Amino acid sequence: MEPIIEVRNLTRVFSSRGKKIIAVDDVSFDVFKGEIFGMIGPNGAGKSTAFAMMTTLIKPTSGSIKVAGFDAEKDDSKIRSIIGIVPQKLSLYPDLTARENLELMGNLYDVPEKVREERIEYYLKLVKLESHADRFTGGFSGGMKQRLSVISAVIHDPEIIFWDEPTTGLDPQTRQAIWKLARKFNQEGKTLIFTTHYMDEADKLCDRVAVMNAGKLMALDNPENLKKASNSKSLEEVFIHLTGEEIRD
Numbered sequence: 140m141e142p143i144i145e146v147r148n149l150t151r152v153f154s155s156r157g158k159k160i161i162a163v164d165d166v167s168f169d170v171f172k173g174e175i176f177g178m179i180g181p182n183g184a185g186k187s188t189a190f191a192m193m194t195t196l197i198k199p200t201s202g203s204i205k206v207a208g209f210d211a212e213k214d215d216s217k218i219r220s221i222i223g224i225v226p227q228k229l230s231l232y233p234d235l236t237a238r239e240n241l242e243l244m245g246n247l248y249d250v251p252e253k254v255r256e257e258r259i260e261y262y263l264k265l266v267k268l269e270s271h272a273d274r275f276t277g278g279f280s281g282g283m284k285q286r287l288s289v290i291s292a293v294i295h296d297p298e299i300i301f302w303d304e305p306t307t308g309l310d311p312q313t314r315q316a317i318w319k320l321a322r323k324f325n326q327e328g329k330t331l332i333f334t335t336h337y338m339d340e341a342d343k344l345c346d347r348v349a350v351m352n353a354g355k356l357m358a359l360d361n362p363e364n365l366k367k368a369s370n371s372k373s374l375e376e377v378f379i380h381l382t383g384e385e386i387r388d
Contacts, residue, residue, distance in 0.1 A: 143299065143330050144170035144193060149202035151188050162188040164354035165202070175321065175331045177345035179338060179374065185354040186334040187227070187303055193332070194224050194301050207298060220248070223292035227303040229284050233277030237268055237287050240276060241294055248295035255294070262290035266320065282313035289320060293329075300324060302333035306340060318344055338374035348374065350381060357381045 151163040163185045170176045178186040191197045193204055195215035204211035206218045231240050238259060245255035263269040266286040271279070276287060285305075293300060305321070306314040321344060325331055335341055341348050342362045350357040350365070358365060358381055362374060369380035379385055 140171040140174075142169035143172040143207055144332070145203075145205040146170075146189070146193070147203045149189065149192060149204065150200050151185075151192060151197070152200045161354050163192070163199075166351075166354075166356045167202075168349055168356060168359055170330065170332055171347075172330055173325070173328060174346040175325050175344055176333075177341040177348045178332070178334045178351060179336065179341045179348055180351040180378070181336050183353075184336075184351040186349075186351050188354075189351075190301060190303050190332070190334050194222060195219060220295075221298045223295070223297035223300045225289050225292045225300065225302040225305060227307065229288045231276045231284055231288060231291070234275060236273045237263065237276055237279075238272045240287060240291055244291045245294045250295050258294055258296070262294065265323075266290055266316075282309055282316070285309060285313065285317065286320070289317070293324065297329070299330045299332065302331065304335055305333055306335070306337065314340070338378065342374050350374075350378060352378070352382045352384070 146169070147167050149163055149166045150161070153160045153162055166189060178189065180186050192199050192211065193206065195211050195218050198212060207221055209217045211218060232243070235243065241259045241262070242255065245259070250258070263272050266289070268283065268286060271283065276284060279287065306317050309317065318340070321331055345362060347359065347361050348365060349359045358377070360368070365374065365377045366372065369377050371377045371380055
């Protein structure tokens with residue numbers, strides 16, 4: 140399979156009160172084109188920091204990242220044009236309507252007007268927000284905001300979608316809707332990378348899973364192989380087997 144993301148010896152060190160904190164510690168892996176790739180582990184595992192480096196939001200202390208052949212440090216603007224990012228903290232404008240939020244994102248990515256209008260209608264219908272298109276998003280529920288945030292991130296038709304903790308705080312019905320959306324984007328040929336501390340989410344959705352803890356990559360394989368290798372029934376048991384710790388949210 141063809142790698143669309145290549146991560147080599149990735150390290151990120153932060154300084155806090157005179158102390159060095161190694162958030163990501165010499166991590167290497169590939170993400171293959173067209174797969175759903177999950178990065179799992181508790182809060183503080185380093186997955187969100189790795190996510191931020193892959194999306195060019197922060198620079199590595201050392202190591203390298205290539206996204207679709209582009210160097211994350213030298214070609215950051217090119218990478219940003221071919222990826223979509225759904226952040227953990229949603230970045231919608233509450234004083235704009237759902238349609239206006241999408242129009243704004245389309246304009247930022249220079250999506251031609253006719254194409255932009257067609258995509259807006261398509262995506263609003265896809266996530267069942269067409270009847271709320273002209274409502275201000277400040278009054279939306281958490282699930283509605285999450286669905287709108289997702290389609291805002293793909294309005295420019297990116298090759299790769301990054302989701303950071305996509306279903307944190309959502310009710311079970313909305314979680315299922317987000318999973319369905321992820322599968323649809325993947326079926327359309329998009330590569331998905333997401334972080335989560337919900338092990339069932341990674342088990343149900345991912346082609347391969349990177350298990351992270353304390354900044355290190357503990358294991359990487361498909362969910363079934365990970366469970367077989369540690370004689371486990373769930374990815375949560377895999378994590379305990381690898382680290383000797385239970386998941387800490």
